[in-house]
Amino acid sequence: xxxxxxxxxxxxxxxxxxxxxxxxxxGEDVIKGLLVIAALISLLTTTGIVYxxxxxxxVFFGEVGIGDFLxxxxxxxxxxxxxxxxxxxxxxxxxxxxIALVVAIPLGLAAAIYLSEYARPRVxxxxxxxxxxxxxxxxxxxxxxxxTFFTPEILRSFLHMDVxxxxxxxxxxxxxxxxIPIVASISEDSMRSVPQALREGAFxxxxxxxxxxxxxxxxxxxxxxxxxxxxxxxxxxxxxxVVLIAGGQQPQWGADxxxxxxxLTAFIGATAKGDxxxxxxxxxxxxxxxxxxxxxTLVMNLLSIRFxxxxxxxxx
Amino acid sequence: MPESxxxxxxxxxxxxHAAEDVDGGRPGQKRAREPIFHLxxxxxxxxxxxxxxxxxxxxxxxxITALIGPSGCGKSTLIRCLNRMNxxxxxxKVEGKVVYHRQDxxxxxxDAVEVRKRVGMVFQKPNPFPKSIYDNIAFGxxxxxxxxxxxxxxxxxxxxxxxxxEVKDRLKTNAFGMSGGQQQRxxxxxxxxxxxxxxxxxxPCSALDPISTGKIEDLMMDLxxxxxxxxxxxxxxxxxxxxxxxxxxTVELDEDEKNRTGRVVEFDDxxxxxxxxxxxxxxxYVTGKVG
Amino acid sequence: xxxxxxxxxxPSASQRAKDLVFRLALLACLALAIGLLFxxxxxxxxxxxxxxxxxxxxxxxxxxxxxxGIQAGLWGTxxxxxxxxxxxxxxGVATAIYLEEYGDPTKWWNRLIELNIQNLAAVPxxxxxxLGLAFLVRGPLDLGNVVLAGGxxxxxxxxxxxxxxxxxxxxxxxxxxxxxxxxxxxTQWQTIWRQVLPAAVPGIATGVILALSRAIGETxxxxxxxAVAVIAFNPDGLDSxxxxxxxxxxxxxxxxxxxxxxxxxxxxAGILLLMILLLAMNSVAIWLRNRYEQKW
Numbered sequence: 001x002x003x004x005x006x007x008x009x010x011x012x013x014x015x016x017x018x019x020x021x022x023x024x025x026x027g028e029d030v031i032k033g034l035l036v037i038a039a040l041i042s043l044l045t046t047t048g049i050v051y052x053x054x055x056x057x058x059v060f061f062g063e064v065g066i067g068d069f070l071x072x073x074x075x076x077x078x079x080x081x082x083x084x085x086x087x088x089x090x091x092x093x094x095x096x097x098x099i100a101l102v103v104a105i106p107l108g109l110a111a112a113i114y115l116s117e118y119a120r121p122r123v124x125x126x127x128x129x130x131x132x133x134x135x136x137x138x139x140x141x142x143x144x145x146x147x148t149f150f151t152p153e154i155l156r157s158f159l160h161m162d163v164x165x166x167x168x169x170x171x172x173x174x175x176x177x178x179x180i181p182i183v184a185s186i187s188e189d190s191m192r193s194v195p196q197a198l199r200e201g202a203f204x205x206x207x208x209x210x211x212x213x214x215x216x217x218x219x220x221x222x223x224x225x226x227x228x229x230x231x232x233x234x235x236x237x238x239x240x241x242v243v244l245i246a247g248g249q250q251p252q253w254g255a256d257x258x259x260x261x262x263x264l265t266a267f268i269g270a271t272a273k274g275d276x277x278x279x280x281x282x283x284x285x286x287x288x289x290x291x292x293x294x295x296x297t298l299v300m301n302l303l304s305i306r307f308x309x310x311x312x313x314x315x316x
Numbered sequence: 317m318p319e320s321x322x323x324x325x326x327x328x329x330x331x332x333h334a335a336e337d338v339d340g341g342r343p344g345q346k347r348a349r350e351p352i353f354h355l356x357x358x359x360x361x362x363x364x365x366x367x368x369x370x371x372x373x374x375x376x377x378x379x380i381t382a383l384i385g386p387s388g389c390g391k392s393t394l395i396r397c398l399n400r401m402n403x404x405x406x407x408x409k410v411e412g413k414v415v416y417h418r419q420d421x422x423x424x425x426x427d428a429v430e431v432r433k434r435v436g437m438v439f440q441k442p443n444p445f446p447k448s449i450y451d452n453i454a455f456g457x458x459x460x461x462x463x464x465x466x467x468x469x470x471x472x473x474x475x476x477x478x479x480x481x482e483v484k485d486r487l488k489t490n491a492f493g494m495s496g497g498q499q500q501r502x503x504x505x506x507x508x509x510x511x512x513x514x515x516x517x518x519x520p521c522s523a524l525d526p527i528s529t530g531k532i533e534d535l536m537m538d539l540x541x542x543x544x545x546x547x548x549x550x551x552x553x554x555x556x557x558x559x560x561x562x563x564x565x566t567v568e569l570d571e572d573e574k575n576r577t578g579r580v581v582e583f584d585d586x587x588x589x590x591x592x593x594x595x596x597x598x599x600x601y602v603t604g605k606v607g
Numbered sequence: 608x609x610x611x612x613x614x615x616x617x618p619s620a621s622q623r624a625k626d627l628v629f630r631l632a633l634l635a636c637l638a639l640a641i642g643l644l645f646x647x648x649x650x651x652x653x654x655x656x657x658x659x660x661x662x663x664x665x666x667x668x669x670x671x672x673x674x675x676g677i678q679a680g681l682w683g684t685x686x687x688x689x690x691x692x693x694x695x696x697x698x699g700v701a702t703a704i705y706l707e708e709y710g711d712p713t714k715w716w717n718r719l720i721e722l723n724i725q726n727l728a729a730v731p732x733x734x735x736x737x738l739g740l741a742f743l744v745r746g747p748l749d750l751g752n753v754v755l756a757g758g759x760x761x762x763x764x765x766x767x768x769x770x771x772x773x774x775x776x777x778x779x780x781x782x783x784x785x786x787x788x789x790x791x792x793x794t795q796w797q798t799i800w801r802q803v804l805p806a807a808v809p810g811i812a813t814g815v816i817l818a819l820s821r822a823i824g825e826t827x828x829x830x831x832x833x834a835v836a837v838i839a840f841n842p843d844g845l846d847s848x849x850x851x852x853x854x855x856x857x858x859x860x861x862x863x864x865x866x867x868x869x870x871x872x873x874x875x876a877g878i879l880l881l882m883i884l885l886l887a888m889n890s891v892a893i894w895l896r897n898r899y900e901q902k903w
Binding site for chain 1: 622623625626629630632633634636637639640641643644646647650651654697698701702704705706709710719720722723724725726727729730731732733734735736737738740741742745746763766767770794795796820823824825826827830831833853856857860861863864867871874875878881882885889
């Protein structure tokens with residue numbers, strides 16, 4: 001019976017074995033190094049994004065005043081004379097996002113409450129995949145639907161609304177449906193983590209399901225619910241294809257959602273499609289608008305991450 | 317049966333010869349039972365909270381040494397020092413000396429992986445790998461690069477662990493299909509396959525039924541002829557049945573009544589611990605006056 | 608006794624009415640959400656089923672709408688998915704292994720990497736297109752608007768999904784397995800490579816497939832990176848110009864504004880084909896998960 005590597009024991013009995021490694025384990029270090037490099041790629045991605053956006057944007061602001069950009073209300077970068085006020089694009093993004101939230105918050109929360117507090121396991125098993133399906137449909141399909149069905153058949157024919165063929169209302173509503181799964185799944189997660197003991201206490205006092213859901217579970221799950229809404233908002237702000245297809249490419253500094261309102265994302269998509277030459281003003285507008293978009297969504301993402309951490313902490 | 321311990325020329329740590337003077341001293345006889353571990357004022361802390369402290373005793377070869385005591389007294393923490401499994405916990409800190417074969421186990425040149433090749437461990441809850449029985453046993457020899465016919469190595473290990481007859485026809489089936497007791501014997505066989513020196517057992521039977529427990533206890537008595545065994549157990553009767561030496565741990569609260577720290581109250585021949593303990597706390601525990 | 612209860616503690620009639628109304632309201636909302644999905648799917652099917660035939664799959668796009676097909680887009684998508692998978696599997700799994708098995712979560716740089724991945728998962732996809740445009744298509748790498756650039760852009764987009772799924776799969780492997788392996792004298796990498804990773808493969812594979820499902824439908828980054836809408840050839844190398852299914856669909860939708868009868872069926876047929884591919888991929892992912900998932 002020999003120990004794995006023994007020095008000296010000539011008589012075959014276990015000698016005092018060497019506890020030093022036979023050779024330094026270089027393999028382990030090399031592998032760890034490779035893994036670190038892989039992990040750094042994700043950091044490089046963010047660095048790349050920030051660098052790409054900021055460097056061109058700085059050049060852009062060399063030519064266009066930052067005040068004109070941030071506070072101007074006319075966005076006509078390719079006209080003569082060009083105007084670079086980004087507010088109409090922000091208005092477009094804001095309008096579609098607001099409309100989207102008006103749709104997504106009630107429907108998403110309703111789904112979450114139902115799944116968390118009311119649905120039997122079999123019902124959950126049927127409904128959850130459908131919400132996952134809703135989340136999995138590519139946005140171009142939603143864009144197609146908004147343009148070819150929702151605006152003509154539902155808004156115009158069925159509801160007799162006087163809207164242009166490209167309008168912000170349709171885009172906003174469809175984006176709203178698209179982000180329902182985000183609100184629903186994170187809110188539901190948050191509600192399900194509320195300890196059963198809290199509900200039982202309330203039921204024991206004679207409260208009804210309605211009261212328990214709204215007065216006990218909802219406030220307890222609030223962090224997670226807010227996180228889901230902020231994340232959904234971020235998603236709506238960043239959504240491109242639906243607005244590009246159905247929202248139109250006319251910037252509007254106004255509030256007529258029945259007409260076209262170009263968003264930050266639609267502008268980038270439309271301009272990039274035109275294959276702008278590197279260094280041209282059109283090329284640079286892509287980056288300036290892109291930076292605006294990135295900053296807005298970054299703030300929302302970080303907020304939402306913070307809220308998620310809060311709700312996870314409380315119950316774990 | 318005299319044993320000569322051949323010194324490796326690479327040993328640098330000077331440790332006083334503790335071999336002959338085990339507690340209770342009977343020098344002539346004790347030479348046959350050299351300590352394989354010598355613990356000297358060992359304290360283990362997680363962060364800055366000591367879990368067990370000032371532990372000093374020897375673990376002898378070819379004996380079964382039992383660590384007993386109430387919950388939370390650091391027995392598991394201590395046993396994990398012996399194969400450097402505490403290294404896996406980032407906040408764990410070991411002070412004092414753990415001497416294995418006259419080498420400091422925590423010395424700067426010591427490779428924990430080498431330690432674990434020689435000091436094996438069986439865990440409280442059987443933890444077979446999600447592979448076939450054969451691959452479970454073969455895993456150790458394969459990663460350690462052991463030479464020899466793998467089929468033979470596997471069979472020998474399973475025979476040694478008294479589970480060969482039950483599985484020889486289904487070596488390629490998944491180990492999860494075994495019963496709890498069989499799985500634990502599989503884990504023992506897995507440990508034996510890498511030919512260790514010492515086997516540490518952390519409450520190996522607490523998740524098992526009485527019949528499986530009995531089989532494993534019989535196995536332990538067989539194994540001690542070739543290996544040295546250290547067992548942590550909650551079950552006093554088990555310690556009384558199988559072990560040669562017993563260390564009784566107790567738990568103490570510190571001044572703020574917040575931290576619990578374990579320490580060894582008494583270490584002696586098992587018979588003495590259970591029939592005529594020196595310390596009243598030991599007596600209280602083994603007679604069941606306290607739990 | 609609460610005003611909501613009668614003498615033996617049952618809720619009053621008005622209370623029960625409120626409960627019922629609430630419940631119905633919830634169900635109505637759910638029905639609305641799922642109803643829209645249903646209408647969407649039916650609409651696409653009705654619009655496109657007629658045009659989805661073998662000719663459609665085999666033809667290239669053409670000025671004559673009758674003869675137009677999606678072959679270039681289909682093959683372009685396949686090439687893109689290949690490049691994407693080739694990148695995300697090693698990088699995503701390696702990152703997940705680093706974060707789960709090696710990274711000390713108390714160190715700030717590891718927490719930064721984690722936070723960064725969470726943020727990247729929520730960055731708008733068009734921003735990834737801008738990244739691709741600036742670094743891959745033009746800029747330092749200057750690859751041009753080729754398959755490699757498109758595939759890598761999509762890969763960076765879905766990489767966070769793979770990392771997150773990979774981490775969950777690794778986390779699901781109980782620590783008792785790692786302990787058992789290390790206690791035998793295996794090194795950390797031996798433990799990971801031979802025990803932890805094999806056990807996590809089903810979860811990782813599912814995550815990769817779901818990531819590819821996301822990538823396959825992405826249009827905006829490809830627009831920015833310069834996928835061409837009207838080409839009549841399949842990619843013949845990583846340095847080839849390319850189109851993709853979503854890009855061709857988008858092109859047909861744009862044309863449909865002027866010529867709805869010819870181009871709407873094409874767009875819808877393209878969408879149908881895309882959805883069928885997605886359905887197939889998701890089914891494989893679900894099957895994988897059910898068949899190979901380890902129950903501990």
